[in-house]
Amino acid sequence: MQKLLLFLLLLLAACASESEELVREVPELYLPDDLQASVWAESPQFFNPTNIDVDIKGRVWVAEAVNYRDFNNHEGHRTHEQGDRIMILEDLDGDGKSDTSKVFVQDPDLRSPLGIAVLGKQVVVSCSPNVIVYTDEDGDDQPDHKEILLTGFGGKDHDHGLHSVTAGPDGRWYFNTGNAGPHVVTDRSGWTLRAGSVYTGGTPYNNENTPALRSDDGRIWTGGMALSMNPDGTDLEVLAHNFRNSYEVAVDSYGDLWQNDNDDQKDANRTTWLMRGANAGFFSADGSRSWQADRRPEQSIQQAHWHQGDPGVLPVGDIFGSGSPTGVVMYEGDALGEKYRGMFLSADAGRNVVFGYHTEAEGAGFALHRSNLISSVNASTEGYRWYEVDENKRKWFRPSDVAVGPDGAIYVADWYDPIVGGHQMHDKQGYGRIYRITPKNKLLDIPEIDLNTTEGQLLALQSPAINVRNQGFVKLREQGEAVMEEVKTLLTAENPYHQARAVWLLSQLGEKGIQEVEQVLRHEDAQHDNPRLRITALRALQQVKPQDWLAYADQLAKDPSIAVRREVALSLRDVPLTQSKALILNLINSYKGEDPWYLEALGSAMDGKEATLYPELLETFGDENPESWSEVFASLIWRIHPPQAVQALRTRVLSSKLTPEQQQQAMVALAFVPTQEAAQAMLEVDSKASGDLKKQSLWWLQFRKTNDWKTYLQDWKAPIDYLPEAHPEQLALKKQLLDTTISLEKRLASAKEMRLTAAGSWHLLQVLDWLEEGMKDTVRSVAIPKMLQSEDLYLKAVARHYLPDKQRASVYDSEQLLSLAVSAESGKTLFYQNCTTCHKMGDAGQEIGPELTNIHRKYDQLGMLEGVTNPDAAIAFGYEPWLVSTRDGGIVYGLMLSDGPVITIMDMYGRQYIMEQGFVQHKKQFNFSPMPSPADFSLSEQQVADITAFLLQANI
Secondary structure, X not given: OHHHHHHHHHHHHHHHHHHHHOOOOOOOOEOOOOEEEEEEEEOOOOOOXXXXXXXXXXXXXEEEOOOOOXXXXXXXXXXXXXXXXXXXXXXXXXXXXXXXXXXXXXXXXXXXXXXXEEEOOEEEXXXXXXXXEEEOOOOOOOOOEEEEEEEOOOOOOOOOOEOOOEEOOOOOEEEEEOOOOOEEEEOOOOOEXXXXXXXXOXXXXXXXXXXXXXOXXXXXXEOEEEEEEOOOOOOOEEEEEEEOOOOOEEEOOOOOEEEEEOOOOOOOEEEEEEOOOEEOOOOOOOOOEOHHHHOOOOOOHHHHHOOOOOOOOOOOOEEEEOOOEEXXXXXXXXXXXXXXXXXXXXXEOOOOEEEEEEEEEEOOEEEEEEEEEEEOOOOOOOOOOOOOOOOOOHHHOOEEEEEEOOOOOEEEEEOOOOXXXXXXXXXXXXXXXXXXXEEOOOOOOOOOOOOOOHHHHHHHHOOOOHHHHHHHHHHHHHHHHHHHHHHXXXXXOOOXXXXXHHHHHHOOOOHHHHHHHHHHOOOOOHHHOOHHHXXXXXXXXXXXXXXXXXXXXXXXXXXXXXXXXXXXXXXXXXXXHXXXXXXXXXXXXXXXXXXXXXXXXXXXXXXXXXXXXXXXXHHHHOOOOHHHOOHHHHXXXXXXOOHHHHHHHHHHHHOOOOOHHHHHHHXXXXXXXXXXXXXXXXXXXXXXOOHHHHHXXXXXXXXXXXXXXXXXXXXXXXXXXXXXXXXXXXXXXXXXXXXXXXXXXXHXXXXXXXXXXXXXXXXXXXXXXXXXXXXXXXXXXXXXXXXXXXXXXXXXXHHHOOOOHHHHOOOOOHHHHOOXXXXXXXXXXXXXXXXXXXXXXXXXXXXXXXXXXXXXXXXXXXXXXXXXXXXXXXXXXXXXXXXXXEXXXXXXXXXXXXXXXXXXXXXXXXXXXXXXXXXXXEEEEOOOOOOOOHHHHOOOHHHHHHHHHHHHHOOO
């Protein structure tokens, strides 16, 4: 007994010691006046939270990523040798704070899991390459069974991998994945998804990817994707694609999808309603080219980044600028008050905020009205300079996820770190918090729900917690028609989201339930005069009665709501034209040319049917004279660009009767027709056009020669040669250096000669990796010192990485720089003198590296200093450098913009080079940043500190 007491005392002492070690000051959170925030849990109850879920008991489950990117974060950081963990936290006494924490599972297969979903006995963890289901049969909070439900997702130990599963209102599971592919996944029914892109990098495991992969449905999906499947892993379906890295997808009770997406450019991060089947527009449609490669001369970053000028791309949604968006949820509860019902919550770790979006149906899409709901930064506070390091560390608030509990409270997971992104963390302890957001002066209790009774199941179905209501849904569905009358009462519930849940459930309760749902389709019925509810009924019936689907679609094709008609159009994408033509024509008849969401839905309905439909469209809505086309018809043809319209589009491009905007619209449509006739028509345009029209046609010819029209423009000589300068003499020197049959003296002489020129130096750096060990060291010793004297900053920066570790260590100490008095004005001058050759600030500078206009929103002083002094520690996506050599001795160092049959690479001075894959001799990707060190610019510690001060205060 004494030994047991002694053990307990020692254990308590150890916990107290760890707790003291992990004490952190809690930053003040700014919220609306009617809400309050409290710390519900914090380390050491858990560490490094990436994702959370709240179960039926109000317990918070945490996916930890203690072993987060250990290839980057291995020195002195907390580790879990047995794998990462899933933790369960609980408030036992109801005082609004977690009292206990326990491990549900610790598994070597868990390395930086990004998703957790608690669905009754099943706990679903998303951790690339796997969707893992742990089943707790006896309710003892320990898994009795583990199953790899799906596998093959890219993004191992990568932020851009597999993300959280959530249960939809239809009983299916929804989830998403980022663009760290390829994703090659076969579901439990034997269907295989194949999706890739040009993206590689970020981790050692993401070094190969393949664009233009075709899945078993015959379609090319690319980049990040939103997906759904049955809970048993069958019927995997792609709902939308071509994201960069949407961290999570939220499914509301109507079945609408909501997400954010991010990138490192200014004005790139966005939040959007996600239309089913949509191409979100990050890469080219097949994933083989980055947006930079596709950017047209007249386009802004914002337009080009999400391919907004291209037909067949989702409207952009709300672009909110710099940041690192993370977890999302739709708040459908009543506990916070009616004004919060229907608010979409989107966490952003980079901006230290949880955005609250009031969503409003607008035409065939939605308007998103953004506000800062929860934030650690209040820019309006007089005299407060958040960019300085201060005691409260406001910028360390890094919300990684947001969830809703069964009590209606909002729970926010805080990753808590000086930085975010770049596969890095600076807080070596892995500290984290969970905040609980509740109404002021109102106590929220966890309801007691008995899932063994119909009453309890109905209560669960109405829960504000997503995966709790799924348990009610499943239990009620098991009862079938026996509970139909009870479920029907929800059709008149005050909360419209409860009505939508009833529609989904009724559709799965047998024929009588289906009949009830069919009644909801009638817009004449005042009781159900809610377009979103009719859309829900339409979606539900499509799932349960696909054989009758066209009858339902026909019923709603003339619905007064454009949103309902949009949904009908989306449902026709895979319906043969023999069955869908009349419906499509009816839907087009109501198009007024003003709604991009509706136009995109019509395009989806005509996908693969454009050529057959065009004559009928021309007869019904167009005009034989292309110059007389209406704006409505012209925009429709822009969207579907059928091959038969080539000559008409050519006429419109060259017509002096049309405005420049109308001519440009026709030229873009022509450029998206992938046929020989279209290429020939653009050549004819180029021969006859002048001014801006001539510049546009020339750009399209040069661009399309590298992709869609490559075969047809082989004999066309572009006015500009996009190949790097040939250096055949370097090929001979390389060959001699690599020839092990000749003397070491001759080989070394070749290396010494190569180091004398910039081109030779780059070739020499390329072959260093191919030399045998002894020779490699010898060549390195004679070549690298010479390269470090080069005037080419980028050559110096790369050469420095070939030095021994001790010699290439940073000469700057970020902690020491913090102590210096700084001058932002001096930093501004230094920035424009040294940094704008690659970076843009406001209207000045080049767009080679990431734009820095709003970088102050993302970092505190220490994080910014480390980003400047140690650029290799966090490389922005798409900015991993490559060294590419050609068969005629050309060589270029820069950023890969496309990698497929044709390679596009931009050097560090902004010049683009385009070459066929077969013309490339060798290509190598480096794992360090192309950004030179401040030492390469001969900047002193004081100057570095001043530049950082300017970046932190700049608000151009």
